[in-house]
Amino acid sequence: MVCSLTTRLYGGDLIKPILQVALDLLELDRAIQIALEAADGGADWIEAGTPLIKSEGMDAVRELKKALPAKKIVADMKTVDTGAMEVEMAAKAGANIVAILASSDDSTVHDALRAARKYGVEVMVDLLGSPDPVTRSREMEALGVDYICVHVGIDQQMMGRRAIDFLDEILGHVKIPVAVAGGIDAPSAAEAIAAGASIVIVGGSVARSPDVTASGRKIREAMDRAHEGVIRRERKSMDEEMFEIFREVSTPNISDAMHRKGAMRDVLPINPGQKIVGRAVTVQTFEGDWAKSVEAIDLAGPEDVIVIYNGSRYVSCWGGLATQSCKIKGVAGVVIDGAVRDLDEIREMGYPIFASSITPMAGEPKGMGEINAEITCGGLSVRPGDLIVGDDSGVVVIPRERGYEIARRAKEVEKTESRLREEILRGRTLSEVANLKRWEKK
Numbered sequence: 412m413v414c415s416l417t418t419r420l421y422g423g424d425l426i427k428p429i430l431q432v433a434l435d436l437l438e439l440d441r442a443i444q445i446a447l448e449a450a451d452g453g454a455d456w457i458e459a460g461t462p463l464i465k466s467e468g469m470d471a472v473r474e475l476k477k478a479l480p481a482k483k484i485v486a487d488m489k490t491v492d493t494g495a496m497e498v499e500m501a502a503k504a505g506a507n508i509v510a511i512l513a514s515s516d517d518s519t520v521h522d523a524l525r526a527a528r529k530y531g532v533e534v535m536v537d538l539l540g541s542p543d544p545v546t547r548s549r550e551m552e553a554l555g556v557d558y559i560c561v562h563v564g565i566d567q568q569m570m571g572r573r574a575i576d577f578l579d580e581i582l583g584h585v586k587i588p589v590a591v592a593g594g595i596d597a598p599s600a601a602e603a604i605a606a607g608a609s610i611v612i613v614g615g616s617v618a619r620s621p622d623v624t625a626s627g628r629k630i631r632e633a634m635d636r637a638h639e640g641v642i643r644r645e646r647k648s649m650d651e652e653m654f655e656i657f658r659e660v661s662t663p664n665i666s667d668a669m670h671r672k673g674a675m676r677d678v679l680p681i682n683p684g685q686k687i688v689g690r691a692v693t694v695q696t697f698e699g700d701w702a703k704s705v706e707a708i709d710l711a712g713p714e715d716v717i718v719i720y721n722g723s724r725y726v727s728c729w730g731g732l733a734t735q736s737c738k739i740k741g742v743a744g745v746v747i748d749g750a751v752r753d754l755d756e757i758r759e760m761g762y763p764i765f766a767s768s769i770t771p772m773a774g775e776p777k778g779m780g781e782i783n784a785e786i787t788c789g790g791l792s793v794r795p796g797d798l799i800v801g802d803d804s805g806v807v808v809i810p811r812e813r814g815y816e817i818a819r820r821a822k823e824v825e826k827t828e829s830r831l832r833e834e835i836l837r838g839r840t841l842s843e844v845a846n847l848k849r850w851e852k853k
C-alpha cells in the first residue's frame with residue numbers, strides 16, 4: 412500500500428510529526444546522556460520512561476527538564492489510580508505531558524484532567540492492554556484528553572504484536588492527535604506517519620543504540636520523508652523472523668533472555684567458529700550403538716539439528732561418514748551428549764558439531780533406542796521441534812512454544828549490550844555502567 416501525508420492539524424496549527432524518545436532505563440545519569448544525544452538526533456519530546464521513573468522517582472523528570480529545558484518532557488506515569496496526585500507530582504517536577512493508562516477508571520481520568528488543567532500540562536492516554544481500544548479511545552476523546560497513544564508494550568511485542576497493525580483502526584475514530592509506540596524503528600515510523608499518526612514514540616531503537624544521535628536522525632528523516640510515499644512492508648512469518656534473529660544473536664544473549672538458563676552442560680563445539688540454528692530431531696541411543704544416530708540423517712532437513720543422547724564419553728556414536736552424509740543433506744548441525752571421532756575430516760568439511768568428548772573408538776550399528784522422542788542432552792530436556800542454537804560459547808535449547816518470544820527477547824539483550832559496550836568504550840568500567848553496587852540484592 413502506498414500512503415502519503417506527513418502533517419496533521421491539531422490546535423489549529425499545521426505541525427511536523429513529533430518524534431518522542433522514551434528512556435526506559437534504570438540510571439538517571441545514563442538517561443540524561445542518552446537524552447542529550449537523542450535531542451541532537453532530532454527528538455522533539457523526551458520521555459521519562461516508566462522504569463526510569465520507578466527507579467529514580469520524580470527526579471528523573473526534574474533532571475531531564477534541567478538538562479533539556481527547551482524540550483517537552485513526557486512523564487510516562489502509566490497512572491491507573493490517584494490521577495490528580497500523579498499528574499500534580501509530574502507537573503511540579505517539570506513534565507509538560509503526563510501519560511496515564513486508558514484502562515483506568517473514568518474517575519481517574521477526570522481527576523487527572525482536572526489536575527492537568529490546573530498545572531498547565533497535557534494528558535496522553537495510553538491504550539496499552541485496553542480490551543476495546545476503539546471504544547476506549549472515543550471515550551477518552553470525549554472526556555477531553557489531549558493525545559491517544561496506540562501502544563503495544565515491550566512484553567506484548569515479544570509475542571509478535573505490533574502497534575502499526577492496530578493504528579489504522581484507531582485513527583479512523585478520533586480527531587485528537589494519535590501517538591504510536593511499541594518497537595518502532597525507522598521504516599515503521601515512516602509507515603505510522605504515512606498512516607496519519609502525529610507522534611512517533613521510540614524507545615529501544617534509539618535509546619539502546621550505540622549511536623543514539625545517528626539512530627534518532629535516521630528515524631527523524633524517515634518520518635520527514637513519509638509524505639513522499641511509504642510502501643507498507645509485508646510482514647515475514649514469525650518462523651522466518653525467529654530463525655533470522657537466532658542467526659544474529661549469540662547463545663549468551665539467548666541464555667540471558669531465558670533468565671540465564673537453557674545452556675547444555677559439557678557439550679562444546681568441536682569445530683569452533685561454526686554456528687547452528689535449527690529445530691531438534693532427537694535421538695536416544697546407547698553406549699556402543701550408533702545406528703539410530705545415523706538413521707536420523709534420513710529424517711532431518713536444512714532447518715534441523717540432530718540432537719543425540721549417547722551418554723558414553725568413551726565410544727563414538729558419530730564420525731566423518733555421518734558428517735559427510737549430513738552435509739550433503741544440508742542438515743544444520745549435530746549436537747551429541749557423547750563422543751565423536753574423525754575430527755580431521757569434520758574440520759576439513761567445516762561442519763558444525765558439538766559434543767562432549769572425542770575418541771577414535773566407534774561402537775556397532777545395533778539399532779537400540781528411538782528417534783524423535785523426548786531426550787535428555789547436556790542435562791536438559793529436549794523435545795522434537797525445540798529450537799537449538801550453538802556457537803563458540805556452547806549450545807542452548809529453547810522450548811518450541813517459546814521460540815519466537817525468546818528470539819525477540821535475545822535481540823533486546825543484544826541491543827542493551829551494544830549500548831553498554833559503547834559506554835565502556837567511552838571510558839567507564841562495566842561495574843560503573845551497570846551500577847552493580849546499587850543493584851546488589853539487599
Ligand SMILES: O=C(CO)[C@H](O)[C@H](O)COP(=O)(O)O
Nearest residue numbers: 433592593594595613614615
Ligand atoms: O512505554 C513503554 C513500554 O511500556 C516504552 O517506552 C514504549 O514501548 C517505547 O519503547 P520501545 O520502542 O522499546 O517499544
